[in-house]
Amino acid sequence: MTEYSWLVPLPVVVPLFGAGLALALYRRPRVQRIISVVALSIVLAVAATLLVLADDGPLVVDVGGWAAPVGIDLVADRLSALMLTVSAAVTLCVQLYSLAQGEADGDEAAPVSIYHPTYLILAAGVANAFLSGDLFNIYVGFEILLAASYVLLTLGGTGERIRAGSIYVVVALLSSLLFLVAIALTYAATGTVNLAQLAERLPEIDPDVRLLLQVMLLLAFAIKAAVFPLSAWLPDSYPTAPAPVTAVFAGLLTKVGVYAIIRTQSLLFPEGRMDDVLMWAALATMVVGILGAVAQDDIKRLLSFTLVSHIGYMIFGIALASETGWAAAIYYVAHHITVQTGLFLVAGLIERRGGSTSLESLGGLAKIAPLLAVLFFIPAMNLAGIPPLSGFLGKVGLMQAGVQDGTPLALTLVVGGVLTSLLTLYALIKAWNKAFWQTPPEPLPDTKLPVGMVGSAAALVVLGLALTVGAGPLYGYAERAAAALQDRSVYVQAVLPEGGRGEGESADVARAEADG
DSSP: OGGGGGGTTHHHHHHHHHHHHHHHTTTOHHHHHHHHHHHHHHHHHHHHHHHHHGGGSOEEEEGGGBOTTTSOEEEEOHHHHHHHHHHHHHHHHHHHHHHHHHHHHTTOSSOHHHHHHHHHHHHHHHHHHHHBSBHHHHHHHHHHHHHHHHHHHTTTOOHHHHHHHHHHHHHHHHHHHHHHHHHHHHHHHHSOOBHHHHHHHGGGSOHHHHHHHHHHHHHHHHHHHTOTTSOTTHHHHSTTSOHHHHHHIIIIIHHHHHHHHHHHHHHTOTTOTTHHHHHHHHHHHHHHHHHHHHTOOBHHHHHHHHHHHHHHHHHHHHHHOSHHHHHHHHHHHHHHHHHHHHHHHHHHHHHHHHSOOBTTTOOOHHHHOHHHHHHHHHHHHHHHTOTTSHHHHHHHHHHHHHHHHOOHHHHHHHHHHHHHHHHHHHHHHHHHHHHHTSOOSSOOOOOOOOHHHHHHHHHHHHHHHHHHHTHHHHHHHHHHHHHHHHSTHHHHHHHOTTSSOOTTOBHHHHHHHHHO
């Protein structure tokens, strides 16, 4: 497998190189568009290749030739490769949507010279977080995301966007500060931040210190993942951004936090001392989020609350700490990234066609824009978990894992998950009826929808359906990824094949000794 390891850094390097090139060519917006699409297409192709290769075992790259734990490792295993592939497909579709929107608007609503480099930097940050093999590099990935997302969130410079961006940045900085303190404490306690070496050393330290480190990391990641009660910032921050930005934020950024929780809980803290706390947090996230969604009369805010609510399903699967729970959670993350992003893109189309996202101002869209009605209805039913769609399959997997666990708390989560799904269906059907069936209070503007925007949103809707059609192979892949999480030695031996390398050894020296 080592002959393909050179592919691993490309999802990070290619967008960064593209961002620099796009910034240098800021006076040529058409060239910028080509660069961004080509870079993201390369990332998707590489990610899909890694998805296949990682099924035979993790691919590891020692950045700069310095071996772990001294150097920085990038690791593409089944979990990271799957997350990377789904995120690459989503970022490409959203970029195509934004390009069509910019062309239709004459690029007057946003500074294009900044947008394309920033978007590519965001893609690089997401890839870096998924592939990182040590805590500090995950932190670097998060900080890249923070810097890029703040610029994207405040594009246009309106007062509402600046206010929402300020809230987002304050919360993100608090999360980053907690994460940085947790990294410092982890290094002080173990002498390393390499994930594979931490998996070996953490069991040897004082259990109370280990619990403190676990709580600190969970708090930092829970803020980024919008887990209740640390989720209040999200519904006020996301809906104010342009539709493509809102879509990629909703689909991806919270899932980076969820990924970090999966990785650290399975690899570093398998003893499960915080599992009950995570279950209660999952239940509260589901219930509070969906009750907030039911109360909304704006499509974007409604979708923002459903986003929070469905994070609870993922945390539920993680808290079960079993192969079945992890497999269902991984599948559900892949499903939710695709479907939630698609719904936000369709919400952007609704706003463009109807002139608003307020359900009190919309109506009659089924008659004047039937394709738009279909594009909203399919992912809405998918999110609500209507059989046989991927949302239903993911939720059934989570419910089965909860029943297998058999504890009163797990069974309570199963009931909470079913009720949340029913309330999601109610909220989305109410939104669909008001936007597409009711008589509008005033005639809607006669605005044509750009073909590129409709096509990009339709591509994500089709991708969501593909997760249903290909549910067997995809769920099998998720099960194999979960089995690898359960057997931590797979990851540890891939990163530290000699059972832990000495301080200061380069990769070349380590390999020479192994060969000798």
